[in-house]
Amino acid sequence: MGKQMPETATTFLTHFLQHSGGYGVLDGGFATELERLGADLNDPLWSAKCLLTSPHLVRRVHLDYLDAGANIISTASYQATIQGFEAKGFSRDESENLLRKSVQIAIEARDIYLERCTKDSWDFTETGAGSRRPILIAASIGSYGAYLADGSEYSGEYGDSVTLETLKDFHRRRVQILANAGADLIAFETIPNKLEAQAYAELLDEEGIEIPAWFSFNSKDGINVVSGDSISDCASIADASKQVVAVGINCTPPRYIHGLILSIREVTDKPIVVYPNSGESYDGVTKRWLKSDGMIGEDFVSYVRKWKEAGASLFGGCCRTTPNTIRGIAKALSSKTF
Template sequence: MMGLVEGGKEKKMREIIEKCGGYAIIDGGFATELERHGADLKDPLWSAKCLITSPHLVRRVHLDYLDAGANIIITASYQATIQGFEAKGLSREEGEALLRRSVKLALEARDIYYERCTKDFSDFIRDQTYSKRPILIAASVGSYGAYLADGSEYRGDYGDAVTVETLKDFHRDRIKILADSGADLIAFETIPNLLEAKSNLMQAYAQVLEEEGIEIPAWFSFSCKDESNVVSGDSILDCASIADSSTQVVAVGVNCTAPRFIHGLISSIKKVTSKPVLVYPNSGETYIAESSRWVKSSGVDEEDFVSHIGKWRDAGASIFGGCCRTTPNTIRGITQAICQKPL
């Protein structure tokens, strides 16, 4: 963890990207894989439910993505909040323990993966030096809308009652617990509006990091509805500009956004920041909050998804992955496209 802090956070992130060959690969859809392995996620906690009921599946999905080539695995804490756990009847102490567990499971998966690699390559490394590929643990912090569990993170409408102080109070303890649990960085995901980006939550995040003395860096990724705007209709230029102004933020980008918008969004973000740009789109399907399901719209299959990677890289992105409805096959395809060799 300290390796990311000393000598400048953004510089260290760039060094890691260079060590990975000029790119880094994030994992893919987490809930999608949990459901494929038999998990029932029809619950306000969504994928965080498995931290309680089936932590072995969480570890297994992390390993699936490491096997597919990911160098960054995101914890199962996107919808994990102390408030959400308390609403399920758990104590505050139990909720805090589950947040720590989300990081612990990712750390365990990394250790297991490294151990497997050492065994698998034992003959190869007998006469050569084996270098482990860098693997980072990104502790996921979903937006306030994720906690509401009503699809708000896909619309960005929180109502007038939500203020910067509301958001700071909501996120402060969760951020501190995750940061103190051994994660390498904090991933603030699916940010849907300027409220969370410009005058309020973006600053709230940064203030919480600074007020609590948290040293590990963060990335900010926005959920967008087209090539120019986040889902609320606010400009991606404005949102990315605020992210660029924070010394705690080491990468800026978009997630849970249709693949057809990514190229334009990269171009927009590059206009206002020199920080590494990350992109991990969804499959292109549309989420219907009322029925908690995804429906075909302009969805693309995994082969089509992967075919865009070269264009996104040429546009200026250096960190790639997948979000909702993508799978280890998607990540394997991205890895092959980047490395230009079979995995």
């Protein structure tokens, strides 16, 4: 989709949803798909390691999700930070170029996908009009806790020494680079606390970021974000930012999503984005996925109607979800009986 669509942040997502049938389909788990394809992500850089070692696998995952019906794909930059790359011995210029590379790979995948679309593919309207569904690229930005790789992205406990200014200084150059790399929007993901949401909102304003953004938070109780901060308070920060065009939840068990949508809807009229994990829980210390209340792989598709009725309009998956998950969501949403 590139720069073909909108105009202003306030109309950007409205126009996208109008051109997409009233809903958007995000991709699913990224790092877990890279691992399934053989990538070794046992590294502080996690999925960003593949920008160095296996860019072809990054492109392959993007294409697999596009084939499954996604029309929003996220870049492999969730764990990609200038500080993280420099700790690996890369120069500042090299680190910044790796951030840009994450967007370039996603753009390449979109171009490849659109080029090979045919009139008989899912990507054309059932009326035979032959108009392609728009595809957006979201530049992914993980939290400060994701960079630390100590599990704090799942607790929001950064300690008293980490202030609002600490977080703004940490994220500033990364936001600048990704905002100017060719993506359609920025996805601030797995935000664990109110402080980091405020840091992002202030950065968008201070840096005059022109492309839209969304904020998505994570929760482990279905009531608050993982730090214990109120989801309503966090969503209100997103609502107050003119550059934030959607707010929602990611990396959270599916069973909590409905209630969180209702809480978010109380404080904002902006589109709501939901992309839960598989229903398992992640132990950030042992780096292992664990059963959640005895369940593994909750059935996403059975939840989608309920989420849509509650007010969500952008749907996808997070950790441990697959192209098959996204295919099921896309088919359900496109069904005339849905």
